Amino acid sequence: MDLVINAARAVTAAGEVPATIGVDGGRIVAVEPAGAGLDGDRVLELGDDVVLLPGLVDTHVHVNDPGRTEWEGFASATRAAAAGGVTTIVDMPLNSLPPTVDVASLEVKRKTAEGRVHVDVGFWGGAIPGNLADLRGLHEAGVFGFKSFLLHSGVDEFPPLDARGLEEAMTELRTFDGMIIVHAEDSDAIDHAPDPHGEKYEDFLHSRPRGAENVAIAQVIELARKTGVRAHILHLSSSDALPMVESARRDGVRLTAETCPHYLSFTAEEIGDGATQFKCCPPIREAGNRELLWKGLADGVIDCVVTDHSPCTPELKRFDSGDFGLAWGGIAGLQLGLPAVWTQARQRGFALTDVVRWMAEHPAAQAGMRRKGHLAPGYDADFSVFAPDEAFVVDVAKLKHRNPVSAYHGRPLAGVVRSTWLRGEEITGEDPAGVLLTRGDC
Template sequence: MELGSTLSAVRSTRVLIGDRLCPAVVTMRGGKIHEILPESNCSVTAHTEVLDVGDSVVMPGVVDCHVHVNEPGRTSWEGFWTATRAAAAGGVTTIVDMPLNSVPPTTTLDHFHEKLQEATGKCFVDTAFWGGVIPGNQPELRPMIHAGVAGFKCFLIHSGVEEFPHVTDSDLHAAMKQLQGTGSVLLFHAELDVEPKPEETADPRQYSTFLQSRPDVMEMEAIRTVTDLCLQYQVRCHIVHLSSAKPLTLIQRARQAGAPLTVETTHHYLSLSAEDIPAGATHFKCCPPIRGAENRELLWSALRDGHIDMVVSDHSPCTPDLKNMESGDFTQAWGGISSLQFGLPLFWSSASKRGFQLSDVVRLLSQESARLCGLDQHKGRLSPGYDADLVVWDPEREFEISEADIHHKNKVSIVSSVDCEWTTNP
């Protein structure tokens, strides 16, 4: 529905207002929610364009704050046109673009302006941007904050691309001093190199070989570093794509001690398990790795108990050749999974079976992610004055995904079927 200066509306018997589903009409003007009217006492003027969606659920659009768009520089991997089109098709009405794997990366004010120019006129959904912290760019951080970046990301281990090097302890202390008092947030790819590594004779086609090369202790030691920094400087810190449940106790202790620390996990860590990944199936490779089924259930428990704050896609696409699917060599394949379009149905398929409610979906996929990147006064709620970012979908229906359904630029996907069907009205 086109939203301009005139009043328009969406009617449903199931509008999610807070934690309640109820009949209502959501009226909109100028891209903002104008009113939410109870259906039992609703009078919409004859001049209002009304979209009646029956008993489909109407709720706030998903805010996916971990998306690698890769433009400029690696647009053959993905780009704003295809990424945001995929987002819109999946009920994601806002994305936040990571500072890598574009060339140049978003690590200077000039590079940020170049990114903005590339995105102009190509986005189907609202798009915000993370900056990056790399060695030596600390003087760029405050100018980038003033220019509008949502925060910054750094790596404690090799990022996979040479133009975005990982930081040292001295880099981190310098960055923290720059960020103190700004209210900004520093995101951490929380893995540190440790020993031992798997034997060189291990079969590279076996997923277990790759899994052994990225053990839980890598996340544990990295998160120990993050929690110490967070407590010392009292700068907001955020752990991206937590795959291991083992550091959760460390995270809880740091929060109890006053660390302003948040943490996310991803749809693939909640939906998949290492035991089910076939030999040579390199499209399942991501970093940190997908771990075992027991670990997956511990992540779900942490979500239920509030110890993990949000769920994101970590959409990290590449061209098919970089996945080395012909050789099936996990050690050489690019690590990244494309799931931006399918995060909502993937999450609901698993969450609904574990007793989660639709209000939990909004909290974990919209509200908390909007809060992380400073958009929570505009997005993540159905409330007057908030952005009119709506997703309209049917959580009871099932559908199978074919290649023709995928809007990502490259169609390599781990998704074969999910348990719902939906349409979007951002």
Template sequence: MELGSTVRAVRSQRVLVGDEVKPAVILIKDGKICQILSDRDLSAADACEVLDVGDSVVMPGVVDCHVHVNEPGRTSWEGFWTATRAAAAGGVTTIVDMPLNSIPPTTTLGHFHEKQREATGQCFVDTAFWGGVIPGNQLELRPMIQAGVAGFKCFLIHSGVDEFPHVTNSDLHSAMKQLQGTGSVLLFHAEIEVQQTSEENGDPCQYSSFLQSRPDVMEVEAIQTVTELCLQYQVRCHIVHLSSAKPLKLIQEARQAGAPLTVETTHHYLSLCAENIPSGATQFKCCPPIRGSHNQEQLWSALKAGQIDMVVSDHSPCTPDLKRLESGDFSQAWGGISSLQFGLPLFWTSASKRGFQLSDVVRLLSRKTAQLCSLDHHKGSLTPGFDADLVIWDPEREFKIEEENVHHKNKVTPYLGVTLQGVVCSTIVRGHLVYSEGSFCPRPLGKHLLIPQRTNQAQL
């Protein structure tokens, strides 16, 4: 079938229908899932061309709700064209762009419109947008909600870029008052500065020195603040990229007390651990940091128990020079990991060994992420009436990540040379075949997703 063409029906021996994997045919009309038929009931599919994918798994496309595209302003780091192509190659059918590290950041209505203009005609997959909360922009929040942002992100510590300053308690209260009753969500980079008990005089090329500079208590203290605000204002709150298992008890207690609070972790916290990071390997630097193997197992247990709601990439690329690979100085290197293209196989490689099922993959990488950004009425599920966003993949097949098969603009990633389980064969966005076996459709077919305002503040 030609790339970019409209798919009318997809047949496989392994289609994820609800939580069950079974033979089925998915009928598609006007970019939506029209019907899902059992493999025996093919009369309705007779009139159209059927894409038969054998026993490849057919699932809802991944919804990656934490992606730094960096355009406009830092397009040398990444951009909509390269980011969304990489997404398509990884079975990601929807991304949600973070309000930083673009210049300008998405912190005003005008900047949001500028972001949309830059993204127009460049997206190979569907794209939604987060806004940002910074000091003094509280009166921009409601206009941005009305214009269709998915919600907002703020930092409780320096963000890494000066044009997106972190907020104070006063800023948070001002923002929360604006968000009450809107149904929108506030995302928190949950680290705060704490008094260090010892001088930082370790070797900056040793990963252990960097890890000691961002202890778990920074996340614990920040999440304490988040839970109090969430309970006080009853505004949906979400903790991004949880790296430490230590705050999980706080999160559980807040939820039990009625806080509409959700939490995500990332592929790098689940796949990488501090003990295995070589000296000077600054491609592993991110904030919060990758912690030890015992902590990692606690994150997996929390994921299995439902205490962590979803898994995202937090794709945060930069140009190679900013990673300070030559000096290997963790204290000077940009903190961020590129993994947008590889989230599905990264997750499955580890999760399948721990008893997770394909239905768990959909719940954690598609359905819950769609719910967070209010896309759950048409994304994240194989349901009649939903967008025909499909990933077709082989969960048993292995492949090795090499520079030539990385579609991010910059190829710096800690996963180079790693062998993963789970090969994405094809990606379909709203019924269009946008990626297949290493090739892309000739022109971008993704669209902007503007989120209608909703007042339902129910916990995910």
């Protein structure tokens, strides 16, 4: 074999156990009990202070490339991913120019990414007004599904769908079993909410009420029920919606849901005036809401935890005025998702097997990836070597993403990624070895 890893601790189908992993040709070919005596050209010995995890799969990343590369870019984003134990990302269709709403724009994005990625990268398409005829072509070109908004997306070139447009898109996707992924906040509810401007986080929170999420999620559920399409709720932040999601699944609606590390880590009560690094949409809510999201994970109502990495330049965060209404909404967290979630999870009695389920196994399954997210024979040899008991304090100057802005700055976190491996080779950040993925081929 090309590589043998002897791990005192590894997260496999048997749980967290001692294991020997054999790799050949970039794939896992053997997972054996420790001491199995496998032979390899290279042998990696891991002590009991680290745990071998499957590489994480982050299906919600805004790379913003091409067109807004001053916000991020494929090289910096994928270095940050690798530094955080993430070996596969799926890029969102907006904030790049052009947005990924037809085959031609997908090809522009793929050409931009080619030869620049340090982890594997797939792409979502977009469902916007006027591109109904482009959806099948994008599906055939290999996108993993289609993102839509139910309110202004923040950029004019990616407009939202109204109720009729959403139903038409869902009906079209059902003809080829495509999946719709939805930013679920109701535009009418937000239009009638208080004004978001000012330095007080409480005012911003009131401008994006839970009810806006709840109404939109109910709409997605009922249209998914009607059309039979696969639907996925993005970045769920309102715990009020969890009973609706659970009920819909019992009824047979093909529905999944994700939340994000920042909703599981931060609380509205701790966000100070003018701290616009915490602005995101939907917003970070109250402490009680956070605990109910953790319960949703424990109960299996929330399937995945992904970062919604949405960086921007420092200027766009409007630190000059601290005005939440003017600041760009987005949390830069791609490199920090694993330690952020682990820090909170261990305090609540969860194990690394749970974190792997939420951040590797389920995101891979939700996107239809058949060779990602598990330490098992036949899967890609993508690994994270994670020291769960080592701690650090986040310093934005040491992060790999392009701009030194993050809500996690100064926060102590548990868990350090010692190394990340892609198809049996350690990622150094020097030679980009990631590949561009298409649906059905990974």
